[in-house]
Amino acid sequence: MRRSRARTAVTATLAAAMAAVTAACGGGSTTNGEGSNDKPKELTYWASNQGTSIAHDKKVLTPELKRFEKQTGIKVKLEVIPWDSLLDRILAATSSGQGPDVLNIGNTWSASLQATGALLPWDKKNMAKVGGADRFTPSALAAAGAPQKDPAALPLYSLAYGLYYNKKMFEDAGIDEPPATWDELVKDGKKLTKGDKYGIAVEGGDPVENAHHAFILGKQHGADFFDSSGKPQFNSDGAVKAVKQYVDLLADNKIAPPGNAEFAKRESVRDFAKGKSAMLLWQAAGTSLKSNGMKPDEYGVAPIPVQAPGSGEKGTRSMVAGINLAVFKNTDNIDGALKFAKFMTSDKEQRTLNAEYGSIPPVKSAQSDKAFDTPDLKVLREVLTTSSAPLPQVPDESKFETLVGNATKDLFADAAAGRKVTTASVKKELTAAQQQMRK
Amino acid sequence: MTTLSPPPGTSRPAPAAQAAGNEPSLPRRRRILPDRLRRAGLPYLLLLPALVLELLIHLGPMAVGVVMSFKELTQQYIRNWGEAPWAGTDNFGIAVDVNAPVGEALLHSFLVTCAFTVLAVSLAWLLGVTAAILMQDSFRGRGVLRALFLTPYALPVYTAVITWSFLLQRDGGMVNHVIHDQLGLTDSEPFWLIGDNSFAALVIVAVWRTWPFAFLILMAALQNIPRELYEAAQVDGAGMLQQIRRITLPSLRPVNQVLVLVLFLWTFNDFNVPYILFGKSAPEAADLISIHIYQASFVTWDFGSGSAMSVLLLLFLLLVTGVYLLATGAGRKRDV
Numbered sequence: 001m002r003r004s005r006a007r008t009a010v011t012a013t014l015a016a017a018m019a020a021v022t023a024a025c026g027g028g029s030t031t032n033g034e035g036s037n038d039k040p041k042e043l044t045y046w047a048s049n050q051g052t053s054i055a056h057d058k059k060v061l062t063p064e065l066k067r068f069e070k071q072t073g074i075k076v077k078l079e080v081i082p083w084d085s086l087l088d089r090i091l092a093a094t095s096s097g098q099g100p101d102v103l104n105i106g107n108t109w110s111a112s113l114q115a116t117g118a119l120l121p122w123d124k125k126n127m128a129k130v131g132g133a134d135r136f137t138p139s140a141l142a143a144a145g146a147p148q149k150d151p152a153a154l155p156l157y158s159l160a161y162g163l164y165y166n167k168k169m170f171e172d173a174g175i176d177e178p179p180a181t182w183d184e185l186v187k188d189g190k191k192l193t194k195g196d197k198y199g200i201a202v203e204g205g206d207p208v209e210n211a212h213h214a215f216i217l218g219k220q221h222g223a224d225f226f227d228s229s230g231k232p233q234f235n236s237d238g239a240v241k242a243v244k245q246y247v248d249l250l251a252d253n254k255i256a257p258p259g260n261a262e263f264a265k266r267e268s269v270r271d272f273a274k275g276k277s278a279m280l281l282w283q284a285a286g287t288s289l290k291s292n293g294m295k296p297d298e299y300g301v302a303p304i305p306v307q308a309p310g311s312g313e314k315g316t317r318s319m320v321a322g323i324n325l326a327v328f329k330n331t332d333n334i335d336g337a338l339k340f341a342k343f344m345t346s347d348k349e350q351r352t353l354n355a356e357y358g359s360i361p362p363v364k365s366a367q368s369d370k371a372f373d374t375p376d377l378k379v380l381r382e383v384l385t386t387s388s389a390p391l392p393q394v395p396d397e398s399k400f401e402t403l404v405g406n407a408t409k410d411l412f413a414d415a416a417a418g419r420k421v422t423t424a425s426v427k428k429e430l431t432a433a434q435q436q437m438r439k
Numbered sequence: 440m441t442t443l444s445p446p447p448g449t450s451r452p453a454p455a456a457q458a459a460g461n462e463p464s465l466p467r468r469r470r471i472l473p474d475r476l477r478r479a480g481l482p483y484l485l486l487l488p489a490l491v492l493e494l495l496i497h498l499g500p501m502a503v504g505v506v507m508s509f510k511e512l513t514q515q516y517i518r519n520w521g522e523a524p525w526a527g528t529d530n531f532g533i534a535v536d537v538n539a540p541v542g543e544a545l546l547h548s549f550l551v552t553c554a555f556t557v558l559a560v561s562l563a564w565l566l567g568v569t570a571a572i573l574m575q576d577s578f579r580g581r582g583v584l585r586a587l588f589l590t591p592y593a594l595p596v597y598t599a600v601i602t603w604s605f606l607l608q609r610d611g612g613m614v615n616h617v618i619h620d621q622l623g624l625t626d627s628e629p630f631w632l633i634g635d636n637s638f639a640a641l642v643i644v645a646v647w648r649t650w651p652f653a654f655l656i657l658m659a660a661l662q663n664i665p666r667e668l669y670e671a672a673q674v675d676g677a678g679m680l681q682q683i684r685r686i687t688l689p690s691l692r693p694v695n696q697v698l699v700l701v702l703f704l705w706t707f708n709d710f711n712v713p714y715i716l717f718g719k720s721a722p723e724a725a726d727l728i729s730i731h732i733y734q735a736s737f738v739t740w741d742f743g744s745g746s747a748m749s750v751l752l753l754l755f756l757l758l759v760t761g762v763y764l765l766a767t768g769a770g771r772k773r774d775v
Contacts, residue, residue: 084719088737095517095742112740118518205633207720259610262633264718395514402738406720413633413722435540436739 035120035327035334043336044077046089046103048323050157050357052291054080060356068343074336087398093328094118101331102340105153107143107322108391108401114145114152115395120327120337121150130154130342140362143320143390153324154345155362157354159283160380160388161216161318162301169197169278170300178302182245185279185305189255192278199255201277202246204412205264207405210246212319213281214404215391217242219316220307225404230394234404234434235427243408244426251415261409261416272299283321286358286376301376303383311387318383320390322362360384396437403433501753508746517742530747541735545748547723548731552707555638555727559645560702564695566646567653572687575661585658592651600715603644607631607716632717637725645712649702660694661687696767700760707756728752 045065051057057080065076079100081089087109093099094116105113113119120126122144127133133141133151140155163185165178173192179185189199203209218225223238233239250256257277260268266288272280273292281304289299304317325344327337343349350361355371360381372381391397407429415421507520508530516523536542570588574581591599606613609630618624631640668686677685710729713721719738721730732752736745 091517091737091740095520097518112514116514116518205718257610259608259628262609262630399739402720402734409633409720410723413630416630417634432540436544 035329035331035337037333037335039332040336041073041333042075042077043102043331043333043340044079044100045340046086046100047078047080048086048104048106049080049082050323050359052287054082060353064349064352068340071343072336072339074333074339076340097330099328101333101337102325102327104156104323105326107140107153107155107320107324109398110144110152110324111146111393112395112398113326114149118329119152120329120331120334121145121152122154123150126338127151129338130345135345135363135365137362137364137385139320139384139388139390140322143322143393144324146393146395153326154341155322156325156344157323157357157359158362158384159321159323159359160384161212161281161283161304161321162285162376162380162383163304164272164280164282164285164289164299164301164376166272166275166278167298167300169275173278178300179305180302180309182305182307186249186253186255189249189253189279193255196276198257198277199253200249200279200281201263201268201271202249202256202260202281202412203263203266203268204250204256204261204416205409207409208401209405210408210412211401211405212321212391213246214239214243214408215319216304216316217245219389220314221245222314224392225400226392226394226396230392230396232396232400232434232437234400234407234437235430239404239430240423240427243404243411243430244421244423247408247411247415247421247426250412251421258416261412283318284358284360284377284380286374296374296376299376301379303379303387313389315387316389318380318388320384320388322359399437403436404430407433504746505750507743508750510743510746512741512743512746514740517740520742523743526743530743531751533744534747534751541744544726545728545731545735548726548728551638551724551726552728555642555645555725556703556707558642559649559706560699562642562646563650563653563702563706564699566650567655567657568691570650570654571657571661572683574658588654589651591647592649592655596648596711597715599648600644600712603640603647604632604716607640633722635724637717637722641713641716641725641727644716645706645709648712649706653698653702656694656698657691660691664690700763703763704756704760708752 047057047061049057051060058078061078061080065078069075083106086104086106090099090103090105090109090113094113099118114121122130122133136155137158140158141151144151144153144155163178169192170176170178170188173188175188175191179188185200192199215225218239221238221241223233223236223242225232225234225239227233250258250260257271260271268277268280269282269285269288270292271277272282272285273289273294286296290296306315306317308314325341327334327341331337344353345363347363347366350363350366351369351371354361354366355369358377360372360377361367361369367381372378392400411421411426411429414425509525509527510516510520510523511526511529512520512523533539533541534545537546574585609615609628609632612631614631615628619628629636631637664687668690669682672682672686708729709727710733713725713727713730714733717725717730719730720734721727728748732745732748735748736742
């Protein structure tokens with residue numbers, strides 16, 4: 001009797017506590033708050049890792065933040081977050097409501113994060129506070145949220161893919177100029193592949209890189225990974241061709257080293273810098289190449305090849321890559337956050353920061369600076385303005401990067417293990433990826 | 440203490456006595472809190488802070504997870520997930536429908552995890568028990584060896600596993616350097632971090648990490664077996680193997696029961712080792728369930744579906760633990 005009564009009491013306590021906890025967490029009421037000015041003297045800023053290391057980023061940003069503090073009296077707490085955990089951290093901050101005031105996001109996540117409703121929309125009123133939408137290049141602004149909606153972020157650093165090639169190795173192989181079409185690239189690659197040297201380095205184990213190349217090649221084959229209503233179509237003929245062509249650099253053409261199939265920690269940049277491979281498809285690699293010991297006059301940069309000379313969609317040579325700056329809607333310092341966004345997108349900061357990171361300013365008036373007239377940045381800027389397309393700005397974009405990127409990674413693994421990669425096997429992988437998108 | 444056994448004849452102010460509830464002249468009080476219950480209640484009272492914290496830290500999130508698994512919690516709702524629509528058992532339906540891609544992938548991952556767990560736990564236990572028995576007699580350098588054996592367990596998991604990932608790289612990794620370049624065991628350099636070999640790589644690293652724990656626990660347990668038993672066995676002419684079979688292993692039984700269970704739960708749920716070794720997307724051959732669920736929720740932003748899978752995993756582990764305890768418990772009783 002005594003026992004059972006005690007047990008009932010314990011059970012009741014348990015149930016009550018559980019109910020209380022569930023109610024407290026389930027409501028999520030803390031995240032409903034709109035922006036306020038409760039803490040006007042401080043801001044928390046999450047920066048993405050743009051430099052060669054976290055420490056490098058801190059060194060670059062700290063003096064700028066100090067300058068902002070001098071101008072406005074607002075102290076900015078800086079946290080630099082590595083890419084592999086940035087999205088997780090943002091999602092956690094979104095669901096808990098405990099996040100930064102201002103943050104960097106990869107521009108391809110813009111529409112996905114926009115759909116969560118956590119980011120402050122840059123409507124006319126807010127945009128006016130940073131000088132108006134006209135200040136930004138249209139292509140960069142197109143990668144800041146779904147079309148027909150107010151942008152969810154401001155472009156901060158712009159990047160584009162380019163073909164980096166080793167001048168000396170090209171000369172030694174008797175190649176006069178960088179390839180303009182993929183056929184030429186494969187032909188040149190075969191000339192360059194000798195012994196333990198290879199034609200091209202790929203980051204085959206990195207889903208995000210894979211997805212970007214699938215997108216660019218897809219455009220060149222006239223394939224979109226989402227239809228106009230935002231529905232996934234990962235296994236169209238064009239998509240299959242695109243992914244197969246990319247994997248074939250290692251599989252069929254054998255101009256990329258098999259070991260590249262497991263690269264996911266920027267080893268391909270290192271291998272290119274060390275002269276193990278003669279070509280590299282990368283976005284603004286200048287800073288990383290320098291830190292790997294390659295001098296700027298040792299490499300050249302050309303636009304990524306196309307299938308056949310031509311223009312329009314099929315002439316796409318890059319995605320609009322880059323970093324956007326967003327403000328969390330529930331910030332405790334909305335005025336300060338807007339001031340900070342204005343500061344970061346000001347001509348002066350844009351010049352300083354983009355020059356330091358080797359990227360291109362998405363702010364038009366900041367582009368006219370000697371720092372951005374280097375041969376490689378000139379090429380990338382040209383690509384960005386004339387022949388780049390933003391990744392699909394749909395809420396499911398991040399799933400595309402994961403699923404198609406992983407499918408490509410698996411195909412690289414197959415190829416590296418000596419298994420044949422055929423149109424059928426690519427189609428099968430992409431179909432499986434598509435089926436994971438159940439909603 | 441005074442509340443439990445007041446010395447007779449002590450006079451004290453009435454309110455205090457009432458508050459303490461021990462005034463024998465108040466029959467009403469006595470009916471509500473009989474002496475025996477009061478005495479029995481004290482341990483529960485003392486346990487209460489721990490219980491509340493346990494509820495908050497462990498059971499609370501678990502309950503939230505169960506609630507989430509019944510919701511359609513995608514990116515549209517994570518900001519305010521009270522508003523996410525109820526999905527009924529949809530998330531579970533999709534997770535267990537093994538004929539559809541999502542369920543099929545989950546089943547595959549589950550089977551991989553089972554195979555991985557059985558292999559890793561048995562190898563870790565075997566290594567642990569062998570080393571513990573061999574190190575029971577004192578010899579020169581025993582202390583050094585013991586310390587050495589425990590290093591994998593003492594190292595921070597990230598440091599240890601990232602080192603393994605360097606060792607296992609195809610080009611320039613030390614594993615391939617030894618088995619291919621120096622020993623010439625393979626025709627070409629195998630991949631360890633992608634493709635089918637990744638399963639073997641995962642098992643090796645997991646065993647390397649967990650066996651020192653088995654070793655530590657078993658070594659402690661061996662100290663408790665009375666020496667006289669072995670001496671008596673020797674007098675009766677039992678050899679080394681017979682001593683192990685008839686004395687050591689039966690004496691270790693209660694420890695083994697707990698040890699194997701703990702190892703099983705740790706290994707089955709292991710997230711750190713595969714995540715650090717393979718990154719966010721594990722190769723199919725080494726797609727452990729914890730990583731799979733992480734992918735389902737974080738990478739594809741579908742937290743309801745991920746929670747449903749977690750709940751299924753929780754049920755499975757509860758079932759295994761229950762059956763295991765019943766089975767081993769019954770066996771032990773028969774023995775005694």
